Amino acid sequence: MIEVVDLTKRYGKVLAVDHLSFRADPGRVTGFLGPNGAGKTTTLRALVGLLHPTSGSATVLGRRYVDLDEPGQRVGAILEVNAFHPGRSGRNHLRTLARAGGIDERRVDEVLEEVDLTAAARRRVKGYSLGMKQRLALAGALLGHPEILVLDEPANGLDPQGIRWLRDLLRRLADQGRTVLVSSHVLAEMAQLADDVVIIAKGRSVAQSSIEAVLVGVGRGTRVRSPERDRLLAALGREGIETAPYEQDALIVKAEAPRVGELAAREGVVLHELVAESGTLEDVFLELTEGESSPS
Amino acid sequence: MRLLAAELLKLRTTRVTYVLIGVAVLMSGLAAAAIVGSGSLGDDGWLELAQGAGFSTTLATIVGILLVTNEYRHGTITTTFLAEPRRVRVLVAKLAAALLAGVALAFASIVTTALVALPWAAARGDALPLDGHALEAVGRMLLGFALSAALGAAVGAIIQNQVGSIIVVFVWFLIVESIVGVLAALVFGDLGEPDPVSPYLPGSALGGIIGGEGSEFMLRGGPAALLALGYVAALAVLAAFSMTRRDP
Ligand SMILES: Nc1ncnc2c1ncn2[C@@H]1O[C@H](COP(=O)(O)OP(=O)(O)O)[C@@H](O)[C@H]1O
Ligand SMILES: [Mg+2]
Numbered sequence: 001m002i003e004v005v006d007l008t009k010r011y012g013k014v015l016a017v018d019h020l021s022f023r024a025d026p027g028r029v030t031g032f033l034g035p036n037g038a039g040k041t042t043t044l045r046a047l048v049g050l051l052h053p054t055s056g057s058a059t060v061l062g063r064r065y066v067d068l069d070e071p072g073q074r075v076g077a078i079l080e081v082n083a084f085h086p087g088r089s090g091r092n093h094l095r096t097l098a099r100a101g102g103i104d105e106r107r108v109d110e111v112l113e114e115v116d117l118t119a120a121a122r123r124r125v126k127g128y129s130l131g132m133k134q135r136l137a138l139a140g141a142l143l144g145h146p147e148i149l150v151l152d153e154p155a156n157g158l159d160p161q162g163i164r165w166l167r168d169l170l171r172r173l174a175d176q177g178r179t180v181l182v183s184s185h186v187l188a189e190m191a192q193l194a195d196d197v198v199i200i201a202k203g204r205s206v207a208q209s210s211i212e213a214v215l216v217g218v219g220r221g222t223r224v225r226s227p228e229r230d231r232l233l234a235a236l237g238r239e240g241i242e243t244a245p246y247e248q249d250a251l252i253v254k255a256e257a258p259r260v261g262e263l264a265a266r267e268g269v270v271l272h273e274l275v276a277e278s279g280t281l282e283d284v285f286l287e288l289t290e291g292e293s294s295p296s
Numbered sequence: 297m298r299l300l301a302a303e304l305l306k307l308r309t310t311r312v313t314y315v316l317i318g319v320a321v322l323m324s325g326l327a328a329a330a331i332v333g334s335g336s337l338g339d340d341g342w343l344e345l346a347q348g349a350g351f352s353t354t355l356a357t358i359v360g361i362l363l364v365t366n367e368y369r370h371g372t373i374t375t376t377f378l379a380e381p382r383r384v385r386v387l388v389a390k391l392a393a394a395l396l397a398g399v400a401l402a403f404a405s406i407v408t409t410a411l412v413a414l415p416w417a418a419a420r421g422d423a424l425p426l427d428g429h430a431l432e433a434v435g436r437m438l439l440g441f442a443l444s445a446a447l448g449a450a451v452g453a454i455i456q457n458q459v460g461s462i463i464v465v466f467v468w469f470l471i472v473e474s475i476v477g478v479l480a481a482l483v484f485g486d487l488g489e490p491d492p493v494s495p496y497l498p499g500s501a502l503g504g505i506i507g508g509e510g511s512e513f514m515l516r517g518g519p520a521a522l523l524a525l526g527y528v529a530a531l532a533v534l535a536a537f538s539m540t541r542r543d544p
Contacts (some may be wrong), residue, residue, distance in 0.1 A: 051543040052372060068379040077378055083371035085310060093372075100302035100379035119348040140375060204517040 001025055001147060002047065002181055006056035009042050009203075017044040018203035019056065024196070025183040026147075029174045031194030031211065032183040033083075039203040040183040041079070044152050047181075048077050060148055072101025076141030077150040081157070082133055086126035090117055092134045093125060094143060102146050111139040116168075130157030138166075149173060151182040155189045165191045221254040224262070225273035235267045299380055303393035313397070316355045317404050323506035324349035328412040337422045343432035343509055345413055349405040350436065350506035353444040356401045357465060360394040360448025365458035373544045383539045390449050391532055398445030404438045412488060436517060440505040443524045447502065450528060453535035456542065469499040477513070482491070498527040 002024040009017040017039040020282065024030035034040050045051045047058040049065035060068065060075055068074055082092050094108045112121045115135040120128065128136065134157050141149060149170075170193060174180045184190055190211070197214055201205040207214055226232045229249050236243055242254040250273070253260050258274050258278040264271050307313045327348030332339065338344060367373040380386050417424040448465065455461040471496065480493035488516040494500055500513065504520030515523060 044541075048378055050377055068381075071381055072379040075378075079378075080371045080374050083374050085306075085372055087311050088306075090308045096305050096309070097361070097375055098300050099305055099380060100299055100376065102298055165505045238442060 001064070002030075002060055002150070002179055003062075003124055004043065004047065004056075004057075007043060007046060008055045008178050009039070009046060009051065010054045011124045013293075016202055017046070017053075020200060020203060021056075021273070022198040023207055024179050024198075025139040026172055027177050028195040029170050029180045029188035029193055031183060031197040032181055032200070033187060033190060033197055034183075034185065034200040036185050038200045040185075040200065041152050042203075043200075044150055044181070044183060045079055048075065048079065048150055050079060060150075064161075070102065070144075072097075073103060074146055075148045075150065076144060076146035077152075077261055078137045078151050079135075079142050079150075081130075082151070084125040084133065084136065087124055089122050090125055090128065090132075090139075091189055093136065094139060097140050097143055101144055106142055107145075111142045113166060114141045114142060130160050130260045131159060134158055134162075138169075147178055149178060149180045149182070151180070153183055153185070155184060155186070163189060221252055222257045222260050223250060223273065223275040224253055224260055224264075224271060225250040226269055228269050228283050231233035231267065232264060232269045232271075235263055235269065239263060299385060299389035300392050300396075302376075302379070303389050304396065307359075307363065307393060309396055310366070313359065316359055316381045318407050319324075320352040320355050320401050321408045323352050323355075325409045325412050327351065327415070328409045332413050332416045332420070332422070335422070336418065336453065337417065337424065339423070339426045340429050340509075341413075341417070343436075344439050345409050346433035347507045347509075349409050350353065350503070352401065352405050352442060353440050353468075353502065353506070354469075355413045356398040356441045356445040357448035357482045358451075359397045359401065359485075360445040360457070361452040361461045361465065362446075363394055363397065364390055364449050364452030365456060365461050368456045368544060369458045378544065384536050387453055387532070387536055387539050390453065391446050394445040394449035397497060398442035399438055400457055401445070402441035403435045405441070406437055419518060432517075436506045443505065443521065443528055444502055446528045447498070447524070447543045448532035452530065454538045456538070473497045496523065498524065501527060 004023070005021050005123045007017050007020045008015070008202070020039070020043060032040055032044070042051070043058070047060065047065065057064070059226065061268075065071055065075065091108060091112060094111065097103075097107060098105050098108055109118070112118045115138050117132065117135055120132060125133065125136065134154060138151075138154060141151065156168055158166060169179050170182060182193070197207070197209065197211050198205060199214070209292050224232065224278060226250060233243060233251065236253060245252050259273055261271070261274050299333045322383035323476075329344055331344050331348050367376055376386055377383060413424060431544035448461075451465055452458075452461045455464060476497060477491065478487065481489060484491045484493070493506065494513055495515045501520050501523040502513060504514035504516055505524060507512040508516035508520050514520065
């Protein structure tokens with residue numbers, strides 16, 4: 001489990017993280033979302049002891065990272081896109097990590113296989129593509145069979161297949177009971193990946209819940225207006241369709257517009273408006289972080 | 297221990313380590329050839345040869361600097377601190393690795409010097425016995441190289457920027473200490489005369505371990521090594537502060 005409590009980090013005048021609190025639970029993929037400059041990297045670095053918070057705390061498995069026994073075997077993290085010596089081979093990079101973390105070197109070839117880098121393992125990192133570097137970083141994070149994964153923008157530089165592969169991998173890891181915290185500024189990456197989301201802007205939390213609740217809560221789905229709102233609500237409820245109140249006589253319904261229209265016709269409910277919200281995740285994101293994000 | 301093993305593996309898996317060893321071999325080989333070839337080998341030929349090879353201690357300092365600053369430059373300090381978040385331990389491992397790297401460079405220089413000087417001196421009929429002087433020269437080389445490398449690592453950990461560290465060290469050794477020497481001479485006596493300050497500067501102390509004999513501007517052997525060790529220790533304490541306080 002990961003717990004961030006009232007975390008604040010100030011760089012001179014810049015308040016990078018502002019009294020942020022959230023948690024990430026085992027067995028779930030928690031998406032950590034926010035526009036560029038929102039404070040995601042700062043938060044994750046504080047979590048793994050790479051920076052000293054101004055105030056508040058960030059703990060892993062109930063302890064500060066520096067106080068963990070064998071952190072290298074319990075927590076796997078990616079904090080930098082390209083943290084490799086360019087002249088060292090991918091395999092040798094992992095060997096240095098294994099040696100420092102007290103991890104059996106046989107794991108090196110295993111994780112190289114897991115991230116599909118075996119063929120390039122003995123080549124210098126200098127010649128790797130961004131996607132290969134991301135996979136090498138991921139291999140480093142997986143080296144110690146960690147219970148906790150902290151990944152800062154791991155999908156950067158991956159092609160669509162790579163993103164799907166990453167999604168499947170993280171899902172598998174979460175299903176094994178591990179805690180997966182993964183940041184992104186691209187919401188689409190998270191839509192089918194995260195179970196829970198924490199959305200921040202300007203260092204502050206703007207939303208935390210399951211991803212469905214966030215989507216419904218801000219109006220993705222179908223917007224429907226009816227003078228017989230309560231009858232419509234009851235009918236939707238019988239069908240097990242999620243809803244959220246919108247205006248006095250309107251609802252946001254998490255279902256496709258045709259389905260809502262047909263249901264209303266069957267029940268004889270008068271509709272005044274039926275709008276398919278084309279809202280993409282980006283719209284949701286903009287809506288939530290409106291006025292919070294600075295141009296960057 | 298495993299941190300030290302990791303540091304040594306980092307050294308072994310970057311090309312620059314081998315390049316610097318190669319340069320040390322080349323420099324000490326040339327120095328040995330020049331010294332023996334000039335035919336002026338004196339009573340303590342081994343000391344002269346050690347002094348010739350001693351110029352390579354600058355390479356040891358560079359290895360030490362790179363050992364630390366490469367990690368900041370390429371961002372691998374992040375993964376290093378993830379594996380061992382107690383940063384002072386990382387520093388200690390790096391200082392130990394630097395000492396060993398210095399020993400390796402010294403070893404390469406010693407072997408090269410011996411391989412060039414022994415047969416050549418024998419061919420010329422010059423005396424170059426494997427006696428106590430030889431042993432002493434080896435000891436000076438090992439100490440001088442190891443402490444030079446450790447000093448580089450400590451400075452690298454304080455400054456963290458690679459180019460900055462190299463510039464600071466060499467500007468200090470080559471320019472600052474000379475200026476201090478000149479000023480001290482003006483204050484305490486005459487230019488060109490030994491003064492009471494310059495032998496105690498860090499560069500002179502390091503240089504004195506191998507090259508102090510016969511110079512009135514430097515401490516010699518043991519005292520020089522002790523003083524240099526003191527400087528390295530003091531810089532290591534500063535490095536511990538810098539590494540733990542400044543987040544990467
Ligand atoms: N080392 C630093 N010094 C000064 N400001 C920083 C530093 N690191 C981050 N910041 C600032 O803190 C804010 C949050 O940055 P960051 O955590 O990198 O955001 P994100 O990862 O969400 O893009 C930004 O305004 C950034 O400019
Ligand atoms: Mg970031």
